[in-house]
Amino acid sequence: MNRRELLKALGAGGALALLNAPAMAAAKNKTAHIVIVGGGIGGATAAKYLRLAAPGVKITLVEPVKRFITCLRSNDVAVGHMTLDDITFTYDALRARYKINVVHDRVIGFDPDKKTVQLDAGGKLAYDKLVVSPGIDFIYGDVEGYTREAAETTLPHAWKAGPQTLLLKKQLEAMPQGGTFLMVAPPNPFRCPPGPYERASLIAEWFQKHNPRAKVIILDHKDAFTKDVPFKKAWERLYGFNTPNSMIEWIPAAKGGTPKRVDAANRTVIAAAGTFKADVVNYISPQRAGTVAFRMGLTNREGWCPVNRRTFESEIVRDVHVIGDACVGDSMPKSGYSANSQAKVAVQAIADMLAGKTPGEPSMINVCYSLAGQDYGVSIADIFKVVDNRIVKLPASGVSPITDSPAQPLLEAVYQRNWHRTFANDCFA
Amino acid sequence: MKQRLLVLSLLLIAGSAGASSTEKPEAMPEWESDKLELALAHANTGNPVEGKRLHHYLYCSACHGDNGESPSRNWPSLTGQKPDYVMKTLLDYKQSMRRDHYRKAFVMTRMAGLLNESQMADLAAYYAQQPAPAIPPSTNVKLAKQGAKLANRGDDKRGITACSACHGEHGESGVTPDTPALAGQTPEYFIQAMTMYKQGMRTSDVGGVMRMYSKSLTEAEIKALAHYYASLGSKAGAPKP
């Protein structure tokens, strides 16, 4: 039995009585070491805000890439309104301003008893608390013919920004006039619920200019999607949705949209609704928590990491907190905003725990802005609380209202742009 | 709905406060004075009732306040402004003649793009009808005192005409109807406007008057002038219609 288990067995009160004064002093003097796995939206925010919440601790961030490309606004990159550089951030500010030890490496192993993580380059890091924010990875082979190789070469998902985004862009540009762009929208839950529909919109808008007879077809695993009411309204207003000349066709599961088989070489997807041969296929794969979470044994049967919703501490391994896309977020969507919000809650809980305090009741926010066109924004804003260890939405706020004022969607598009800049700074600067 | 807008505009505030850039500006189109005169011919024929409706319908109120008096340091007040100036400004935006923090005034360029000329005149009529803005909360009395002299006497040595010669003794506008009123204007906006003239970033001043008068002003002087004109706002606060 180690000391921790002893404490647990005795219960907090009894344990305190047993500890003698010198031991307490020693525990206080030792600088706690918090290791963060993954320097994406969740991990970067956690590093910065942990420094603010617990100025004295040692913080190490482990992230393989030196320049992190955010997915946010990567749909704009796919249609050439922004470049990858515009959505790329470095770890300079985290190092210089927040004194974070950033290690560019990959975590490949984990010892929960000794409380160490193993680095790819060799060596181990011992932690007092571990924060894990590895994002998502993809499930291949859910339908016959859809493989990792197909995704990497012919049917880009472009659901992690970078080379995949550029591959999609290149394919769009090479499309013949009057061609077909086919998207497969993933089943729930997945990263960025409005993302597929924003992408379909921006591609339709791009076609209006560059390929006016081209079409967008969405095969969907679902019958509904987030903000679908304002999205469909926008499609009606901008792309002739629900008319014979619509540039966008959306085929929900109920109408046979769920893909059954893929013929990658011929860029063909077979569903109950028919056989769809396209010029570009954007197959957005089904998703699960980032692979490292599986390696660490943090996932449940559905492939996501169950956590205590008030602290984001793993329900499977103690002293490990999982945030962002990888965790089970209940009604909180898997978005950058959510990851940022969860990071702040988790590091405050860690700071409280280190100080011997009980973490408070969290309140979290998600605001998702999407573009249905460059001058047409739709948004959703929600506030969340934890009730019976479930994250629930409060009735306030909600989805963009539909008004006939042309200023309303335009302003939402403006907010979107301002938000993106501010948000990236909140995470990385 | 109110709450949504609040959330959204709070985010926008955060967004605009940090904006700055060192990029070199691209050249902007400028007015020829005869064309401007023609464009403003109908500036005074607007319908204020329709203007009021548009102010809310097009969400101008979300930023500029319920009746055009700015609730925040982020946006200029429009109340008590002269119709010609408002009309001209909206045309400026629509034609991408103004920048905002060294970029084109992104929001206003888009907003003005939604308006035709008769709607611009309606809005202008509505703002002109509203009482001049109250003294903004951020106004600094000490700075305001420092600014008074320069505003009312100018500086012969540097060839700066008294601001009041054009903007009116009480900042209520004056010589020409397309000279803006400055009384009660948000100081932050005032400073931004002056700095942009000084740096040649705002070129909407026909003939370059403001670029000329701002050229030799120091940052401290601009700040003092901003607080002086802010202090000329109405004391009681504008009654809301």
Ligand SMILES: Cc1cc2nc3c(=O)[nH]c(=O)nc-3n(C[C@H](O)[C@H](O)[C@H](O)COP(=O)(O)OP(=O)(O)OC[C@H]3O[C@@H](n4cnc5c(N)ncnc54)[C@H](O)[C@@H]3O)c2cc1C
């Ligand atoms: C097209 C698109 C548009 C989007 N738009 C928006 C938007 O407008 N607003 C919004 O809020 N969200 C948006 N999102 C969602 C957002 O990108 C994600 O929800 C967010 O990035 C999740 O943060 P995270 O920290 O969980 O994961 P990530 O940001 O993906 O970070 C995970 C990090 O972990 C690292 N990592 C993985 N494995 C290891 C390992 N073994 N060791 C060390 N590090 C590791 C990875 O390199 C990566 O940097 C969008 C997503 C897409 C695809």
